[in-house]
Amino acid sequence: xxxxxxxxxxxxESAPKFIHRLAQAVAxxxxxxxxxxxxxVLKMGAWLNDQLQxxxxxxxxxxxxxxxxxGQALPLPPIILGRIGNDPQKKTVxxxxxxxxxxxxKSDGWDTDPFQLVIDESTGRMFGRGSSDDKxxxxxxxxxxxxxKALGLELPVNMRFCFEGMEESNxxxxxxxxxxxxxxxxxxxxxxxxxxxxxDNYWMNTRTPCLTYGLRGIAYFKVTVSGPSxxxxxxxxxxxxxxxxxxxxxxxxRLVTPKGEILIPGVEDMVAPADVEERDIYEKLDYTIADVxxxxxxxxxxxxxxxxxxxxxxxxxxxxxxxxEGAYSGPGGKTVIPASVSGKFSLRIVPPQTPESIKALVVPxxxxxxxxxxxxxxxxxEMLGGGMPWMADYKHWxxxxxxxxxxxxYKRSPDLTREGGSIPVTLTFAESLGVNVLLLPMGRGDxxxxxxxxxxxxxxxxxxxxLLGTYLYELAAIPSQ
Amino acid sequence: xxxxxxxxxxxxESAPKFIHRLAQAVAxxxxxxxxxxxxxVLKMGAWLNDQLQxxxxxxxxxxxxxxxxxGQALPLPPIILGRIGNDPQKKTVxxxxxxxxxxxxKSDGWDTDPFQLVIDESTGRMFGRGSSDDKxxxxxxxxxxxxxKALGLELPVNMRFCFEGMEESNxxxxxxxxxxxxxxxxxxxxxxxxxxxxxDNYWMNTRTPCLTYGLRGIAYFKVTVSGPSxxxxxxxxxxxxxxxxxxxxxxxxRLVTPKGEILIPGVEDMVAPADVEERDIYEKLDYTIADVxxxxxxxxxxxxxxxxxxxxxxxxxxxxxxxxEGAYSGPGGKTVIPASVSGKFSLRIVPPQTPESIKALVVPxxxxxxxxxxxxxxxxxEMLGGGMPWMADYKHWxxxxxxxxxxxxYKRSPDLTREGGSIPVTLTFAESLGVNVLLLPMGRGDxxxxxxxxxxxxxxxxxxxxLLGTYLYELAAIPSQ
Numbered sequence: 001x002x003x004x005x006x007x008x009x010x011x012x013e014s015a016p017k018f019i020h021r022l023a024q025a026v027a028x029x030x031x032x033x034x035x036x037x038x039x040x041v042l043k044m045g046a047w048l049n050d051q052l053q054x055x056x057x058x059x060x061x062x063x064x065x066x067x068x069x070x071g072q073a074l075p076l077p078p079i080i081l082g083r084i085g086n087d088p089q090k091k092t093v094x095x096x097x098x099x100x101x102x103x104x105x106k107s108d109g110w111d112t113d114p115f116q117l118v119i120d121e122s123t124g125r126m127f128g129r130g131s132s133d134d135k136x137x138x139x140x141x142x143x144x145x146x147x148x149k150a151l152g153l154e155l156p157v158n159m160r161f162c163f164e165g166m167e168e169s170n171x172x173x174x175x176x177x178x179x180x181x182x183x184x185x186x187x188x189x190x191x192x193x194x195x196x197x198x199x200d201n202y203w204m205n206t207r208t209p210c211l212t213y214g215l216r217g218i219a220y221f222k223v224t225v226s227g228p229s230x231x232x233x234x235x236x237x238x239x240x241x242x243x244x245x246x247x248x249x250x251x252x253x254r255l256v257t258p259k260g261e262i263l264i265p266g267v268e269d270m271v272a273p274a275d276v277e278e279r280d281i282y283e284k285l286d287y288t289i290a291d292v293x294x295x296x297x298x299x300x301x302x303x304x305x306x307x308x309x310x311x312x313x314x315x316x317x318x319x320x321x322x323x324x325e326g327a328y329s330g331p332g333g334k335t336v337i338p339a340s341v342s343g344k345f346s347l348r349i350v351p352p353q354t355p356e357s358i359k360a361l362v363v364p365x366x367x368x369x370x371x372x373x374x375x376x377x378x379x380x381x382e383m384l385g386g387g388m389p390w391m392a393d394y395k396h397w398x399x400x401x402x403x404x405x406x407x408x409x410y411k412r413s414p415d416l417t418r419e420g421g422s423i424p425v426t427l428t429f430a431e432s433l434g435v436n437v438l439l440l441p442m443g444r445g446d447x448x449x450x451x452x453x454x455x456x457x458x459x460x461x462x463x464x465x466x467l468l469g470t471y472l473y474e475l476a477a478i479p480s481q
Numbered sequence: 482x483x484x485x486x487x488x489x490x491x492x493x494e495s496a497p498k499f500i501h502r503l504a505q506a507v508a509x510x511x512x513x514x515x516x517x518x519x520x521x522v523l524k525m526g527a528w529l530n531d532q533l534q535x536x537x538x539x540x541x542x543x544x545x546x547x548x549x550x551x552g553q554a555l556p557l558p559p560i561i562l563g564r565i566g567n568d569p570q571k572k573t574v575x576x577x578x579x580x581x582x583x584x585x586x587k588s589d590g591w592d593t594d595p596f597q598l599v600i601d602e603s604t605g606r607m608f609g610r611g612s613s614d615d616k617x618x619x620x621x622x623x624x625x626x627x628x629x630k631a632l633g634l635e636l637p638v639n640m641r642f643c644f645e646g647m648e649e650s651n652x653x654x655x656x657x658x659x660x661x662x663x664x665x666x667x668x669x670x671x672x673x674x675x676x677x678x679x680x681d682n683y684w685m686n687t688r689t690p691c692l693t694y695g696l697r698g699i700a701y702f703k704v705t706v707s708g709p710s711x712x713x714x715x716x717x718x719x720x721x722x723x724x725x726x727x728x729x730x731x732x733x734x735r736l737v738t739p740k741g742e743i744l745i746p747g748v749e750d751m752v753a754p755a756d757v758e759e760r761d762i763y764e765k766l767d768y769t770i771a772d773v774x775x776x777x778x779x780x781x782x783x784x785x786x787x788x789x790x791x792x793x794x795x796x797x798x799x800x801x802x803x804x805x806e807g808a809y810s811g812p813g814g815k816t817v818i819p820a821s822v823s824g825k826f827s828l829r830i831v832p833p834q835t836p837e838s839i840k841a842l843v844v845p846x847x848x849x850x851x852x853x854x855x856x857x858x859x860x861x862x863e864m865l866g867g868g869m870p871w872m873a874d875y876k877h878w879x880x881x882x883x884x885x886x887x888x889x890x891y892k893r894s895p896d897l898t899r900e901g902g903s904i905p906v907t908l909t910f911a912e913s914l915g916v917n918v919l920l921l922p923m924g925r926g927d928x929x930x931x932x933x934x935x936x937x938x939x940x941x942x943x944x945x946x947x948l949l950g951t952y953l954y955e956l957a958a959i960p961s962q
Contacts, residue, residue, distance in 0.1 A: 229778025235902025297710025421716025
């Protein structure tokens with residue numbers, strides 16, 4: 001592992017150069033959700049492509065067409081496909097990241113210009129939109145390539161790259177491209193990939209590196225109760241007609257208890273209780289009730305038991321009521337009986353639950369509950385969207401390599417976590433390639449990825465770059481059985 | 482009653498002149514809610530004042546000051562106080578009406594210019610903003626005065642007038658003025674008033690004249706549940722924290738059943754069941770389930786029994802859920818856990834209920850129900866506003882006079898109705914003067930007072946003018962014991 005040691009030293013020595021490159025990347029406001037910023041997204045893609053090529057990566061800017069925004073046809077940013085190394089004796093790892101960012105305006109409440117990397121020397125925090133999500137991690141891979149090129153070292157594995165510019169806008173074009181590249185077999189850019197590594201999430205806290213092996217899926221529902229042909233005045237019609245709001249609130253009140261238990265029969269039963277070994281993972285996680293309370297700004301956890309709270313987020317389904325469309329939502333008072341109201345709620349789901357299996361339980365249950373009301377109003381239940389949950393085998397050599405790399409760089413074992421939200425590309429890679437996918441975060445839980453004052457700690461950027469490179473060495477060293 | 486007969490004939494003969502005057506009134510767009518229209522409201526007040534004076538009424542334009550709209554100080558339209566007749570042998574009746582109107586734009590969906598009275602000769606419908614609410618009824622009184630002046634007849638009663646220009650804008654300035662005039666005793670404009678007549682509501686249907694003797698009051702509540710310091714993502718925090726929406730929906734679901742029964746202990750108990758005599762009023766009303774269904778555009782009445790439905794509107798309290806502030810209310814889906822949500826609901830209340838007595842039941846009930854949840858979120862319950870219910874003695878000679886007048890003009894007995902909404906000035910007159918108040922509508926239930934294509938039927942205007950005059954003769958004739 002002489003090479004690995006030289007690599008790490010180089011990373012330390014080159015920190016100023018790497019931070020300068022991150023500043024260049026942050027300075028390009030590649031906001032994919034803003035049509036006016038689309039040229040900047042394209043510029044960012046070109047910049048990243050140049051960087052990859054200058055570091056020895058063969059690339060292709062995959063054109064995935066256009067899409068229509070506000071009646072205007074916009075070019076989708078290219079998906080950058082890349083490869084370096086083609087040694088059949090080596091493992092091949094596919095790396096994913098994204099070069100677009102969330103919107104940001106100084107007026108949103110940023111303390112500094114969001115598109116200028118500003119470093120607080122006293123804390124080592126580097127503020128800027130995209131610093132943590134996801135330009136920092138993407139540039140971490142560039143740092144690894146840079147070090148090897150500068151030191152004249154050969155990479156310990158073959159690498160493949162997939163960097164998109166639409167992650168913050170539903171990854172338009174990505175999933176089809178992945179499936180089509182996989183379908184091309186030997187002629188595709190993903191041929192021979194043994195495992196995938198995605199660095200696009202965060203540590204749970206500010207202290208402990210983690211490996212993430214699971215994501216919840218989602219099933220989003222809209223339940224509509226309709227009555228009169230127009231809004232009514234409650235003076236004239238209160239206690240005269242069946243009021244859609246009364247019916248809807250009754251139905252929404254029969255979905256989940258204030259303790260978070262899902263009342264739809266069958267939903268909870270689909271998930272086996274955690275066994276001793278699994279529960280032990282949660283007990284050991286470096287995360288406290290106080291961490292949750294700090295994150296949400298109030299002492300409102302459903303339980304005072306850490307493992308229960310963490311399992312609630314990571315391995316249990318949840319049901320949240322998001323709001324009501326069609327009812328009065330303004331300030332002050334209005335004496336309306338709304339004619340038609342739609343409740344919005346969603347379930348976060350875990351294996352073996354699927355959106356379809358959840359829908360098959362939710363729709364008849366709401367219909368049955370509504371029937372009990374003997375209301376003369378009309379009911380409609382629909383699933384607005386769904387996404388599958390994902391879970392990887394965390395005993396796989398891909399995870400073992402990441403664990404060893406974490407121990408080497410951070411001198412501690414990583415936490416093994418699952419996340420409550422979803423990163424759809426994870427599932428697309430896992431399903432279409434049929435290989436193990438690892439989520440290996442670089443940033444911390446307080447980076448504020450989609451908020452004002454997004455930051456990446458300097459140490460996370462530098463140690464994180466070492467982590468990514470060391471992971472490649474551990475991948476090379478570990479038996480792939 | 483020779484005079485009454487001559488009066489009625491004159492009204493018939495003068496219909497074209499009266500309709501022409503109504504057209505003049507409708508042509509002044511006296512929209513009190515629109516600051517830009519305030520000069521038109523003042524113009525309408527001046528026009529009405531001129532009319533009254535030319536018909537022999539002594540008037541005063543009471544200045545009630547200014548109010549601030551969008552940072553701009555606007556003059557409140559004057560309240561027109563008037564008197565004609567001062568014979569101690571005669572009864573004195575106080576008449577109320579308003580000369581402002583609801584907003585109206587052709588683009589709202591009007592078939593004709595809303596500020597031009599357009600008569601459909603085939604149906605006799607006279608379309609125009611204010612035709613029915615409330616310029617038609619106010620001009621009905623002018624027609625009565627006009628007839629007596631033209632015929633050289635003395636009015637059978639002393640009359641007092643109170644016409645305001647802010648009824649559609651919370652009657653700003655009116656209530657204080659009434660109380661202050663009453664307090665002046667002999668020096669006030671309302672001295673010696675024996676009864677009040679307000680013509681500012683509608684028949685229940687399109688067929689049957691009615692007298693209205695009750696109005697429901699209101700108690701409007703806002704219940705707020707707050708949890709995290711900011712909105713959360715349901716992926717990260719679903720089944721981690723107590724969600725304010727879940728708690729709020731639970732609370733809102735415990736206020737009223739889908740059948741309309743109020744679940745707050747004590748609220749229903751305050752209202753005595755209808756006795757046989759009272760129930761008989763509802764049974765006899767010329768109103769059908771089909772009338773309700775037509776009005777609301779759907780077959781959604783809470784009961785198939787007519788009297789039950791009508792009592793639900795007129796003599797029972799009701800509770801309506803209006804909406805939620807702070808939750809997601811847009812179209813499509815959003816996976817938010819709202820940080821703080823406020824449910825809005827109100828009760829329509831009936832004697833002996835008062836806003837305060839209702840508040841004393843509602844607030845502790847919600848607090849107790851919330852305590853049962855063992856939620857760590859925070860609760861706040863407040864009453865945003867309230868209005869007292871009103872009910873008059875419908876056996877009073879004031880009502881008897883109106884009943885006899887209706888029978889004389891329409892050849893049928895009027896329905897005795899209560900309304901579900903409120904007309905606050907009614908209560909102010911009843912309480913400050915301590916006399917019987919009669920609601921004597923001119924228009925029909927389908928006039929569309931606050932809608933597009935507001936109309937008044939020609940026959941309602943002409944026969945209604947006769948009704949108002951005949952009512953004065955019956956008032957004069959009836960013993961005031």
